[in-house]
Amino acid sequence: MNEPNLDQLFNPQRIALVGVSATPFKWGSIIPLNILKGHYKGSIFPVNPGLERVLGHKCYPSVQEIPGPVDIALVFTPAPTVPQIVEQCGEKGIPFLVIITADFSETGPEGAALEKRVIKIARKHGLRLVGPNSMGIYSAQTELHALMPPTMPLKGQVSMFSQSGNVGVQMLAWGADEGIGFEKFVSSGNEGDLDSADYLAYLGEDENTRVILAYMEGLGSDLDLYPVARAASLKKPVLLFKGGRTRTGGKAAASHSGAIAGSNRIFSSAMHQAGVIQIQTSQAMMDCAKAFSNLPLPQGNRIGILTRGGGWGVITSDACEESGLSVPPLPEELIKKIDPFLPSYWSRGNPVDMVATISHDPFLECIEILTNWEDIDAVIALGAVRATMKFPFSDKVTGPPEVLGAIETALEFRKAMTAQPDAILGGIKKLIDRTGKPIVAVSTGPDSLHRETLRDYQVVSYPTPERAVSVMAHMVDYAAFKGQNERPTSNIEH
Amino acid sequence: MNEPNLDQLFNPQRIALVGVSATPFKWGSIIPLNILKGHYKGSIFPVNPGLERVLGHKCYPSVQEIPGPVDIALVFTPAPTVPQIVEQCGEKGIPFLVIITADFSETGPEGAALEKRVIKIARKHGLRLVGPNSMGIYSAQTELHALMPPTMPLKGQVSMFSQSGNVGVQMLAWGADEGIGFEKFVSSGNEGDLDSADYLAYLGEDENTRVILAYMEGLGSDLDLYPVARAASLKKPVLLFKGGRTRTGGKAAASHSGAIAGSNRIFSSAMHQAGVIQIQTSQAMMDCAKAFSNLPLPQGNRIGILTRGGGWGVITSDACEESGLSVPPLPEELIKKIDPFLPSYWSRGNPVDMVATISHDPFLECIEILTNWEDIDAVIALGAVRATMKFPFSDKVTGPPEVLGAIETALEFRKAMTAQPDAILGGIKKLIDRTGKPIVAVSTGPDSLHRETLRDYQVVSYPTPERAVSVMAHMVDYAAFKGQNERPTSNIEH
Numbered sequence: 001m002n003e004p005n006l007d008q009l010f011n012p013q014r015i016a017l018v019g020v021s022a023t024p025f026k027w028g029s030i031i032p033l034n035i036l037k038g039h040y041k042g043s044i045f046p047v048n049p050g051l052e053r054v055l056g057h058k059c060y061p062s063v064q065e066i067p068g069p070v071d072i073a074l075v076f077t078p079a080p081t082v083p084q085i086v087e088q089c090g091e092k093g094i095p096f097l098v099i100i101t102a103d104f105s106e107t108g109p110e111g112a113a114l115e116k117r118v119i120k121i122a123r124k125h126g127l128r129l130v131g132p133n134s135m136g137i138y139s140a141q142t143e144l145h146a147l148m149p150p151t152m153p154l155k156g157q158v159s160m161f162s163q164s165g166n167v168g169v170q171m172l173a174w175g176a177d178e179g180i181g182f183e184k185f186v187s188s189g190n191e192g193d194l195d196s197a198d199y200l201a202y203l204g205e206d207e208n209t210r211v212i213l214a215y216m217e218g219l220g221s222d223l224d225l226y227p228v229a230r231a232a233s234l235k236k237p238v239l240l241f242k243g244g245r246t247r248t249g250g251k252a253a254a255s256h257s258g259a260i261a262g263s264n265r266i267f268s269s270a271m272h273q274a275g276v277i278q279i280q281t282s283q284a285m286m287d288c289a290k291a292f293s294n295l296p297l298p299q300g301n302r303i304g305i306l307t308r309g310g311g312w313g314v315i316t317s318d319a320c321e322e323s324g325l326s327v328p329p330l331p332e333e334l335i336k337k338i339d340p341f342l343p344s345y346w347s348r349g350n351p352v353d354m355v356a357t358i359s360h361d362p363f364l365e366c367i368e369i370l371t372n373w374e375d376i377d378a379v380i381a382l383g384a385v386r387a388t389m390k391f392p393f394s395d396k397v398t399g400p401p402e403v404l405g406a407i408e409t410a411l412e413f414r415k416a417m418t419a420q421p422d423a424i425l426g427g428i429k430k431l432i433d434r435t436g437k438p439i440v441a442v443s444t445g446p447d448s449l450h451r452e453t454l455r456d457y458q459v460v461s462y463p464t465p466e467r468a469v470s471v472m473a474h475m476v477d478y479a480a481f482k483g484q485n486e487r488p489t490s491n492i493e494h
Numbered sequence: 495m496n497e498p499n500l501d502q503l504f505n506p507q508r509i510a511l512v513g514v515s516a517t518p519f520k521w522g523s524i525i526p527l528n529i530l531k532g533h534y535k536g537s538i539f540p541v542n543p544g545l546e547r548v549l550g551h552k553c554y555p556s557v558q559e560i561p562g563p564v565d566i567a568l569v570f571t572p573a574p575t576v577p578q579i580v581e582q583c584g585e586k587g588i589p590f591l592v593i594i595t596a597d598f599s600e601t602g603p604e605g606a607a608l609e610k611r612v613i614k615i616a617r618k619h620g621l622r623l624v625g626p627n628s629m630g631i632y633s634a635q636t637e638l639h640a641l642m643p644p645t646m647p648l649k650g651q652v653s654m655f656s657q658s659g660n661v662g663v664q665m666l667a668w669g670a671d672e673g674i675g676f677e678k679f680v681s682s683g684n685e686g687d688l689d690s691a692d693y694l695a696y697l698g699e700d701e702n703t704r705v706i707l708a709y710m711e712g713l714g715s716d717l718d719l720y721p722v723a724r725a726a727s728l729k730k731p732v733l734l735f736k737g738g739r740t741r742t743g744g745k746a747a748a749s750h751s752g753a754i755a756g757s758n759r760i761f762s763s764a765m766h767q768a769g770v771i772q773i774q775t776s777q778a779m780m781d782c783a784k785a786f787s788n789l790p791l792p793q794g795n796r797i798g799i800l801t802r803g804g805g806w807g808v809i810t811s812d813a814c815e816e817s818g819l820s821v822p823p824l825p826e827e828l829i830k831k832i833d834p835f836l837p838s839y840w841s842r843g844n845p846v847d848m849v850a851t852i853s854h855d856p857f858l859e860c861i862e863i864l865t866n867w868e869d870i871d872a873v874i875a876l877g878a879v880r881a882t883m884k885f886p887f888s889d890k891v892t893g894p895p896e897v898l899g900a901i902e903t904a905l906e907f908r909k910a911m912t913a914q915p916d917a918i919l920g921g922i923k924k925l926i927d928r929t930g931k932p933i934v935a936v937s938t939g940p941d942s943l944h945r946e947t948l949r950d951y952q953v954v955s956y957p958t959p960e961r962a963v964s965v966m967a968h969m970v971d972y973a974a975f976k977g978q979n980e981r982p983t984s985n986i987e988h
Contacts, residue, residue, distance in 0.1 A: 107839040164805020170938055177940065217808055243805060248821045249812030252804070255841045281960040282809060310746070311658020311737060314711055315776060318743030327742045345601040347749045444664055446671065447940050466775040 004128050004194065006202040009096040010139045010184050012071030013042040015146070016063050016094065018085055019077035019101075020046035022054050027100055028076035029055075031136060031146055038145030038152065045070065063092045072096040074136070074146055079103040082132070083117050090125025097122070098146065099131035105190050106133050115192045122193060134189035135165025138172065140182065141208065147187075149173075156181015157210035158293050161188050161199035164243065167215045171286065177447050179454035180290050183208045197224045204232030211236060211293045213285065217243040217253040226270050233275030234485055237292045237478050240271060241279045275481040277474050284470060287462060291471045294460050295438040297479040300377040301325045303472065304370035305351035306363070308383040313351030316380060316442075316465040323473035327351070328375050337369055364427040371431050371439060377476075380468050384424050384441035384461065425457035438475065440468045498622050498688065500696040503590040504633045504678050506565030507536040509640070510557050510588065512579055513571035513595075514540035516548050521594055522570035523549075525630060525640055532639030532646065539564065557586045566590040568630070568640055573597040576626070577611050584619025591616070592640065593625035599684050600627050609686045616687060628683035629659025632666065634676065635702065641681075643667075650675015651704035652787050655682050655693035658737065661709045661776070668780050671941050673948035674787065677702050691718045698726030705730060705787045707779065711737040711747040720764050727769030728979055731786045731972050734765060735773045769975040771968050778964060781956060785965045788954050789932040791973040794871040795819045797966065798864035799845035800857070802877040807845030810874060810936075810959040817967035821845070822869050831863055858921040865925045865933060871970075874962050878918050878935035878955065919951035932969065934962045 015035075021028035028048075032055055035044060046054045049061040060066050063073060063085075073089050075082060079101050089097055105112040115132060122129050130137065136147040140155040148165065153172040158180060162168030165187035175182055184206070186199060196216050203212045212232060232238050244253035245264045271278055277292075279285045303325050307313035320327050330350040338352065341362045347353035352366050363384075370379045428439050441461035443449060453461045462468045509529075515522035522542075526549055529538060540548050543555040554560050557567060557579075567583050569576060573595050583591055599606040609626060616623050624631065630641040634649040642659065647666040652674060656662030659681035669676055678700070680693060690710050697706045706726060726732050738747035739758045765772055771786075773779045797819050801807035814821050824844040832846065835856045841847035846860050857878075864873045922933050935955035937943060947955045956962045 103839060162805070164803065164808070166803025167805035167809070170806075174938065215805065217805070243808035243812060245812045246815035248815040249808050252808045252811040252821075252841075252843070252845050252847075255804075255843050255847070281813075282958045283960065309658065309660025310749075311656070311661035311709065311711070312664075314658070314737035314743050314746040315661070317746040318737060318739045319775075321740035321742040327746075345597060347746075349746070349749050351746050353746075353749070444668065446942070464776045466777065 008071050011142045014070050016045045016070045016073040018047045018073050018075045020048050020054050034145045034150050040144050041142045063088050070094045075099045086121045090127050097129050102133040104132040119192050129193035131189035135187035138185040154181040158182050158289050159184040159203045159209040160213035161186045162215040163217045174286050179451035197228045200232050201228045212238045214240045229274035229276050238276045239279050239288050240276045241285045277478050287467050287471050288474050291460050296436050298378040298438050301476045302328050302377045304376040304379045306366050306381045307351050308354050310353045312382050313353050319466045319469035323469050364424050371435050379439045382442045425459045428459050442468050502565050505636045508564050510539045510564045510567040512541045512567050512569045514542050514548050528639045528644050534638050535636045557582050564588045569593045580615045584621050591623050596627040598626040613686050623687035625683035629681035632679040648675040652676050652783050653678040653697045653703040654707035655680050656709040657711045673945035674784050691722045694726050695722045706732045708734045723768035723770050732770045733773050733782050734770045735779045771972050781961050781965045782968050785954050790930050792872040792932050795970045796822050796871045798870040798873045800860050800875045801845050802848050804847045806876050807847050813960045813963035817963050865929050873933045876936045919953045922953050936962050
């Protein structure tokens with residue numbers, strides 16, 4: 001089949017909800033509620049022959065009774081009824097179905113036979129299916145939250161398809177916690193019809209999608225995936241988190257999605273060739289999503305490091321070398337430039353160790369000097385937010401007036417410190433825009449701090465330097481792939 | 495020199511503060527303030543010839559004027575004055591000095607010469623030194639917070655020595671965020687006198703210390719370290735985070751602490767032989783500290799996995815195999831035991847995938863069956879807290895009464911879900927105590943959730959399964975080291 005245009009699937013104007021329920025805690029009740037809660041911009045048409053009205057809407061006995069065209073139908077009815085529903089949707093001319101209903105190929109041969117029947121009916125009508133066994137879809141453009149859990153993603157430019165609904169919706173939820181906004185999401189379920197290659201091809205072309213996340217277990221379509229993955233990767237970063245990389249994981253995947261894991265080594269090397277960014281942990285997936293969707297790519301692997309404490313500079317340097325990044329020595333002329341405004345015993349090298357210099361100005365000045373340095377492709381700035389320097393002096397301390405006075409002064413100091421983000425984070429953002437080089441901040445502190453840093457200053461930050469380095473290494477790899485493929489190849493082909 | 499007894503250093507009754515200052519934001523003012531703020535149980539004696547009183551205390555012109563004995567002196571005076579201070583402290587018979595003052599061997603040959611002089615004077619008096627260039631010490635027993643930053647660690651059973659003050663105090667602060675309590679801490683600074691081997695030897699014998707954390711850069715003492723590290727490791731877990739593992743990191747370390755990194759391969763293999771647990775990232779350091787200080791050791795590498803979503807089971811399985819852990823197949827009799835209370839299409843294997851079963855009872859029952867299973871050494875339970883299932887329905891939704899009614903019901907559901915931790919987390923704790931097997935929970939959600947889970951239920955939890963697996967792999971390795979060295983070796987020696 002040709003690549004389907006999924007615009008209508010992700011941005012439907014009119015949705016049928018087939019099998020909507022008035023009973024709380026059934027998916028036929030929860031998902032419609034999530035759609036309402038999400039302030040969906042289009043119209044919904046509940047379908048259930050046993051109900052007159054539901055959730056404040058007229059309820060239709062069948063999809064045929066819905067007046068006018070329908071873009072997609074969400075199906076919640078029990079598995080044995082699905083063939084008939086698909087038939088009716090086909091007759092109505094609905095182009096896309098999202099089958100939430102489970103108990104198909106994932107549960108054994110009987111379910112697989114039923115799934116086959118469903119697909120056959122869909123093909124007959126030219127109808128395309130998401131699922132079965134899908135946890136739903138999300139779209140920022142139409143504010144469509146057709147999802148099982150009540151996740152409310154942030155709007156943004158990251159799109160995702162996931163063979164595991166749980167993994168996918170968890171990443172939407174983490175994104176909301178960390179300030180990573182999503183544009184489109186689909187839980188692809190059993191992929192009876194539309195599969196990972198279809199979603200990847202579509203999202204690769206989608207103008208609103210800047211970064212693609214993929215969670216995949218099955219490799220049934222790996223031969224089809226390569227050209228699609230390469231075409232998408234040439235346009236935008238594709239972050240792939242592969243479940244079933246090992247024998248143990250593959251066995252678990254077989255019982256989960258029925259997916260055959262195949263040889264991971266072959267698959268992984270094909271994906272590498274295709275320019276796909278392969279991610280090993282769920283945390284790294286989110287870390288990378290944040291950086292790739294917010295930062296320019298580095299043009300090489302040379303890193304400038306700024307730190308307020310020597311030990312952290314050492315740790316960051318170790319992580320860089322272990323990740324294939326280089327930390328070039330600071331040239332004499334830059335040492336001379338930095339000398340005047342740091343204490344005499346500063347590191348005089350890269351990492352630039354500010355040796356506990358507390359004030360803001362030298363910090364920003366050092367970042368600027370590092371970023372402008374032509375032998376550097378990216379900067380990692382430790383201590384940009386300085387959450388560790390919060391002074392917990394608000395607790396009651398008893399003592400004579402001079403103790404309390406000293407504490408008062410410390411509180412004023414804290415106030416000055418919390419004003420720092422404005423100066424430094426604002427400066428970082430401007431530097432990125434001016435130089436086109438990525439700068440990543442590292443600031444200990446809770447998730448909420450990093451979300452706010454991103455929201456208020458568009459600065460990407462992580463709680464440990466190793467996470468920043470790992471992200472940077474992935475960006476360097478991807479930039480190298482892009483660079484190799486953007487160069488004119490005519491000389492070679494001659 | 496013989497191993498010094500550091501009891502008096504960590505739990506002093508009477509402290510001299512030499513170079514105390516009335517000027518805010520000098521270390522001679524900040525550190526005394528932190529001691530007061532920490533409600534230190536002993537007595538402080540500020541020393542400064544220019545002041546009559548400071549911070550509500552009488553100020554002495556020199557240590558000699560302090561009436562009665564002094565256990566330790568903290569020194570903040572400028573570097574050139576330190577030899578004279580040490581001389582005076584020696585004459586007064588003070589056994590331990592903590593030299594906060596910097597500008598010694600870490601800044602060049604001149605500083606190194608000064609440091610040598612200081613050590614020589616100390617040796618003459620039989621006086622032992624922490625530092626110079628130390629960020630201070632902390633002790634839970636005497637509530638001593640003699641630290642540069644205003645960190646207030648939780649009390650607990652983890653002790654740490656760190657060649658980087660910044661790295662060390664950051665870990666104290668993270669510990670407070672994550673619920674990991676500390677017993678003793680020392681920023682060892684330049685280690686002019688007392689060094690990592692001394693601290694390790696002492697903490698290895700310290701009855702109040704259950705887990706030792708070490709951040710080290712220099713390897714000057716690696717030959718001395720092996721027997722000490724082995725003796726300590728036989729008693730309790732020693733978690734070592736080594737800075738300067740790479741050429742790049744080693745160069746940074748040389749400019750930071752002046753430490754010579756040496757051959758990391760030789761050092762690392764010696765530490766492995768000694769039973770030391772070698773940690774690669776700062777995040778893993780805290781993750782391991784939490785598990786080792788709160789859980790029994792697994793007796794082997796066989797892991798039972800419980801999950802509410804298949805994809806997460808796959809991811810956990812992959813991480814297990816990649817970390818050398820085994821996920822044995824579930825025997826038929828356990829499948830039969832679980833069958834009655836899970837949906838018919840559950841995974842029927844290990845990972846036990848509860849396929850979105852929401853209620854509490856089966857979850858706890860499954861954990862119990864897995865933990866009691868004799869072919870399993872540890873259990874990883876995903877979704878024990880279910881932070882993802884929070885229902886954000888409190889926002890305003892407009893609509894007819896039936897919509898609002900449905901939302902009301904959803905809110906009640908959410909209330910029931912948040913009651914879940916009591917049942918499940920309480921049950922997990924009991925199971926650990928009864929079986930002696932470690933159970934690690936995985937629950938998405940912010941740091942605060944994991945801190946509360948630990949504080950309120952003594953259950954160790956992490957936000958991603960990969961972090962739980964990585965911790966478990968370290969525990970398995972350490973348990974194997976302990977097991978090998980606890981077995982009678984007489985047969986081999988005969």
